[in-house]
Amino acid sequence: MHLNNYLNNKFLSLSLLAIFSSLIALGAYAAWDVQPKLGYNLTPLPRPIPAPGFTLEDMDEENHSLKDFHGKVVLLNFWATWCPPCRREMPSMERLYQKLNGENFTVIAINQMEDGDHVFAYTGQLEVDPTFTILFDKDSKVSNSYRVSGLPTTYLIDKQGNIRYRAIGGREFDHPEVEKQIMQLMQE
Amino acid sequence: MPDNRRLLQYATMNNRRINYLSLAAFALVLAMFGNITNAANITAQKNEDSGLYSWVAESEGFSIELIQLLPDFIRAIYMSHGFPGTEVDEIAGYCVFGTIIKNTSQQQLDYDVANWYFTDKHGNNHPVKTKTQWLEQWRKAGVTFSWTLLPDKGTFYQGDWQQGFTTIKLPRDSEFSLTYKWSINNIEHTDTFEGLRCAPEQLSEQ
Numbered sequence: 001m002h003l004n005n006y007l008n009n010k011f012l013s014l015s016l017l018a019i020f021s022s023l024i025a026l027g028a029y030a031a032w033d034v035q036p037k038l039g040y041n042l043t044p045l046p047r048p049i050p051a052p053g054f055t056l057e058d059m060d061e062e063n064h065s066l067k068d069f070h071g072k073v074v075l076l077n078f079w080a081t082w083c084p085p086c087r088r089e090m091p092s093m094e095r096l097y098q099k100l101n102g103e104n105f106t107v108i109a110i111n112q113m114e115d116g117d118h119v120f121a122y123t124g125q126l127e128v129d130p131t132f133t134i135l136f137d138k139d140s141k142v143s144n145s146y147r148v149s150g151l152p153t154t155y156l157i158d159k160q161g162n163i164r165y166r167a168i169g170g171r172e173f174d175h176p177e178v179e180k181q182i183m184q185l186m187q188e
Numbered sequence: 189m190p191d192n193r194r195l196l197q198y199a200t201m202n203n204r205r206i207n208y209l210s211l212a213a214f215a216l217v218l219a220m221f222g223n224i225t226n227a228a229n230i231t232a233q234k235n236e237d238s239g240l241y242s243w244v245a246e247s248e249g250f251s252i253e254l255i256q257l258l259p260d261f262i263r264a265i266y267m268s269h270g271f272p273g274t275e276v277d278e279i280a281g282y283c284v285f286g287t288i289i290k291n292t293s294q295q296q297l298d299y300d301v302a303n304w305y306f307t308d309k310h311g312n313n314h315p316v317k318t319k320t321q322w323l324e325q326w327r328k329a330g331v332t333f334s335w336t337l338l339p340d341k342g343t344f345y346q347g348d349w350q351q352g353f354t355t356i357k358l359p360r361d362s363e364f365s366l367t368y369k370w371s372i373n374n375i376e377h378t379d380t381f382e383g384l385r386c387a388p389e390q391l392s393e394q
Contacts, residue, residue: 036288041347080335085351113333140334149339150350169349
């Protein structure tokens, strides 16, 4: 029974891989993967909104809560590996994190409904492996609490735990204008 | 009889006056709160690698791009997310487009896919099946995955954009137009994307 399941799963995985490979070879995926140039505008919220709390596991199945980051400015990003603009903006998040990471700033990327193995395989292909925190929202409850309707969506949370800026769609997060907004929050 | 003629003349003049006044008032209301029909700047492009077409319509403050997707690609996407075969077949039976929408204005933009419709080659209008409708159907089939489709509604600020699938219930290779609406500062805009075509079942050997 187990062997049958294993073989069925393996057959399904190989079939999917074959379909994906053929599609990629045909360029069908590439057509969808062509994306507009990424901008850098983050929209300030008319008034700060308390960021909903959460506790989620990371790749090593260790729990992290938003409250652990209280006192830091947090760039909170909702993403998935199959989402083309999420993949495009990720290197800029890493560059931003490398530049500003420290006492007052961090980046948290909350993956939607994928597992650690899948994300690990994806990040392994990247030129620079992300070093910021990646958490797993396996049932999308956290993204629902943030009213995320599409990926990627990003929030900038101040040191007091309030959402101050929002961006729907991919961005170049290491753009000087974004850095300036983050620095201002860090200095508050 | 002359009295009657004068009465008729008076009534006609009054009607005209009322008509002019109505028109002026209507134009004013339209300008203030109404619907503005735009003329989009449409460009079509063929992807030389895939042979698939994409179209971009640039309207006032709003840009929409539709990209043909092959049914096998849609099947692979939903199979990989563990969808039941019936649901995979159903969505792959639709004409699915990768869709990118952008706020190109400096102001708040709102859209609601429930107000969009497509027109088939016979001139019949049909509503676009929304993400909410798909999610309701998937929930009944035990599917919890809620991403990939273009969100029904959105409020975009400067620089915001979104992408996802749009589903059109038409056979492969069908021609159609899509009428879409959006609002900028509560003024509704409407535009029609002409000359769209569903992807074929598969690409022909070249």
